[in-house]
Amino acid sequence: MMNQLQKNEAHKRKIALRNTVIVIGCALLLMLSFIISMNTGYTKLPPSDTLRTLFGGGTTRENLILFDFRLPRIVVSILVGAGLALSGCIIQGVAKNALADPGLLGINAGAGLMVILYVLFFGAHSFLSVFTLPFLALFGAGVTAGIIYALAFKKGEGVAPLRLILTGVAVQAGLSSLTTVLVVKLADTQFDFVTTWQAGSIWASNWKFVLALLPWLLLLTPYVLSKSRVLDVLNLGDDVAHSLGATVERERRRLLAASVALAASCVAVSGSISFVGLIAPHLARRLVGPRHRILLPTCALTGAVLVSAADTIARVVAQPAGIPTGIMVAIIGAPYFLYLLARSRY
Amino acid sequence: MARRTSFIFWREADTNERMMNLSSIATENLAVSYEDNLVVNSLNMQIPQGKITAIIGPNGCGKSTVLKTVGRILKPKNGMVYLNGDDIRRLTTKEVAQKMAILPQSPQAPAGLTVGELVAYGRFPYQRGLDKLKPEDKKIIAWALEVTKLTELEITAVDNLSGGQRQRVWIAMALAQQTDLILLDEPTTYLDLSYQLEVLELLYRLNREQGRTIVMVLHDLNLAARFADYMVAIRCGDIICHGAPEEIMTTKVLRETFRIDAQIIIEPRTGRPTCISYDLIKDNKPSASLKTDST
Numbered sequence: 001m002m003n004q005l006q007k008n009e010a011h012k013r014k015i016a017l018r019n020t021v022i023v024i025g026c027a028l029l030l031m032l033s034f035i036i037s038m039n040t041g042y043t044k045l046p047p048s049d050t051l052r053t054l055f056g057g058g059t060t061r062e063n064l065i066l067f068d069f070r071l072p073r074i075v076v077s078i079l080v081g082a083g084l085a086l087s088g089c090i091i092q093g094v095a096k097n098a099l100a101d102p103g104l105l106g107i108n109a110g111a112g113l114m115v116i117l118y119v120l121f122f123g124a125h126s127f128l129s130v131f132t133l134p135f136l137a138l139f140g141a142g143v144t145a146g147i148i149y150a151l152a153f154k155k156g157e158g159v160a161p162l163r164l165i166l167t168g169v170a171v172q173a174g175l176s177s178l179t180t181v182l183v184v185k186l187a188d189t190q191f192d193f194v195t196t197w198q199a200g201s202i203w204a205s206n207w208k209f210v211l212a213l214l215p216w217l218l219l220l221t222p223y224v225l226s227k228s229r230v231l232d233v234l235n236l237g238d239d240v241a242h243s244l245g246a247t248v249e250r251e252r253r254r255l256l257a258a259s260v261a262l263a264a265s266c267v268a269v270s271g272s273i274s275f276v277g278l279i280a281p282h283l284a285r286r287l288v289g290p291r292h293r294i295l296l297p298t299c300a301l302t303g304a305v306l307v308s309a310a311d312t313i314a315r316v317v318a319q320p321a322g323i324p325t326g327i328m329v330a331i332i333g334a335p336y337f338l339y340l341l342a343r344s345r346y
Numbered sequence: 347m348a349r350r351t352s353f354i355f356w357r358e359a360d361t362n363e364r365m366m367n368l369s370s371i372a373t374e375n376l377a378v379s380y381e382d383n384l385v386v387n388s389l390n391m392q393i394p395q396g397k398i399t400a401i402i403g404p405n406g407c408g409k410s411t412v413l414k415t416v417g418r419i420l421k422p423k424n425g426m427v428y429l430n431g432d433d434i435r436r437l438t439t440k441e442v443a444q445k446m447a448i449l450p451q452s453p454q455a456p457a458g459l460t461v462g463e464l465v466a467y468g469r470f471p472y473q474r475g476l477d478k479l480k481p482e483d484k485k486i487i488a489w490a491l492e493v494t495k496l497t498e499l500e501i502t503a504v505d506n507l508s509g510g511q512r513q514r515v516w517i518a519m520a521l522a523q524q525t526d527l528i529l530l531d532e533p534t535t536y537l538d539l540s541y542q543l544e545v546l547e548l549l550y551r552l553n554r555e556q557g558r559t560i561v562m563v564l565h566d567l568n569l570a571a572r573f574a575d576y577m578v579a580i581r582c583g584d585i586i587c588h589g590a591p592e593e594i595m596t597t598k599v600l601r602e603t604f605r606i607d608a609q610i611i612i613e614p615r616t617g618r619p620t621c622i623s624y625d626l627i628k629d630n631k632p633s634a635s636l637k638t639d640s641t
Binding site for chain 1: 414417418419438439440441442443444446447448449451454455456457458459462463464467468470471473475476488493497498500520578602
């Protein structure tokens with residue numbers, strides 16, 4: 001008996017150590033991606049020049065490239081990756097469905113519709129768009145998520161996960177078709193702008209975008225992390241969660257709201273990058289298992305690595321215009337996802 | 347003072363009060379409905395403390411509904427549920443979770459979760475914020491694993507277990523909740539004969555050795571009669587009869603509850619009543635012919 005207990009303890013320590021190593025590994029990978037990303041682009045900056053510029057010894061041109069073009073874009077891609085991954089992780093936990101992603105709550109569809117409406121009325125290049133678009137996208141996503149929640153809500157039993165998913169799919173499809181109808185009416189320049197947004201290009205990133213995104217993440221990430229045990233319990237199903245003393249519907253509503261806010265603020269800045277919220281949680285779950293205390297941080301890291309790597313690759317291939325990051329994420333993500341499906345036992 | 351003016355009223359109030367104190371759960375005029383469909387109309391049920399109670403009844407009779415309502419998973423349309431004499435609505439859900447655990451029918455564990463991790467979730471009602479498991483929590487988890495004979499499986503993933511083992515894991519989680527009262531919705535479904543006994547014997551031991559009150563919905567009448575001290579027969583959301591297994595396992599009660607004609611004997615090995623054979627009750631209506639008319 002004693003022997004068995006010691007064996008269990010040893011095994012648990014081994015797992016804890018492995019998880020720590022995985023998290024540190026992900027963090028190192030992120031740093032690597034960050035460094036490579038700084039060096040690549042239309043104008044190549046060798047590592048030595050990059051380093052010199054970073055510490056204030058760069059020429060005007062190097063400063064411009066690094067601080068005004070590249071760094072904000074890299075930082076945005078990291079933040080967006082982390083935010084979308086966290087959001088996806090929450091939704092998969094709350095919906096108890098591993099195929100759920102933030103798009104399910106109509107975030108991409110709602111934000112996309114608002115972007116189109118805005119472009120239709122004000123044009124793609126009006127002065128205001130850089131500042132207003134994120135808020136409009138946020139607004140559109142929030143309203144859509146609210147509608148989906150209200151439609152899926154049933155008195156007495158709250159929002160059953162399956163009903164949430166089906167309602168989400170339906171509303172999303174409706175909004176997408178509405179968006180398509182509107183796209184047809186766009187002028188050429190407007191059309192370009194909208195399709196680029198939909199493909200998820202981290203467009204025109206500058207420090208303002210970082211500033212627009214950072215507060216949301218700084219506010220929401222600690223909140224979500226503090227809810228990791230609630231997420232664990234919700235994962236056991238509504239009935240068990242009730243039995244364990246979770247206020248199921250209230251927690252679900254709060255977590256979904258946090259998830260919407262996270263994803264919407266990211267989508268508003270980066271355009272519609274859809275695969276991260278699906279893939280990153282999957283990846284993280286395979287790495288560290290289903291407990292959210294370790295899953296959530298790992299998930300944020302894998303998401304950040306995924307998007308920043310995708311963004312770097314997107315910049316290298318197909319120069320000078322580059323491929324939108326969202327498409328690059330999908331190019332990387334889709335095969336991985338097919339691999340997952342092929343391996344799964346169901 | 348008012349009590350003394352009416353002797354009968356006083357006695358009634360007194361017995362009611364005593365019943366409430368002796369019962370760990372009591373319902374008063376409980377009504378439950380799904381949407382507009384009234385499943386339970388006006389249920390007055392008392393579950394004795396420290397005993398094993400089995401709720402029996404035909405499919406769709408509302409027994410699971412009653413269990414879930416008592417376990418505050420479903421909200422009643424009307425009426426009251428008392429937990430150890432307290433109005434359950436006055437307690438926070440975490441307070442309830444420290445007094446009562448309820449296991450739904452065939453719960454699902456997330457893929458990759460180990461036995462030890464799942465059982466540790468049973469400590470949820472005692473944790474707040476970002477707390478880690480305290481040494482005390484760990485002791486309780488180790489104890490729950492030991493009682494359910496799961497210590498050797500602590501680091502195994504729940505997905506890799508057999509049905510009987512899995513049911514034991516969920517019971518261990520409920521034990522880690524350290525509640526005096528455990529409700530179970532058909533804990534033996536999908537289990538083969540030996541696993542059914544294994545689970546029920548575990549519950550029996552928990553009751554006899556630690557005095558935990560067990561309430562379970564059971565399909566198998568003979569198992570219910572064998573392990574329960576007290577049985578409640580329900581049909582259409584109403585109690586047909588309640589009492590010791592000997593009072594429930596009678597031709598008359600089973601006829602009323604299940605519409606069957608049952609033959610009951612006392613099983614020599616357990617000394618409990620057992621239904622050895624039964625028939626559907628033939629009513630006078632001619633049944634539809636199974637033969638197709640070829641003319």
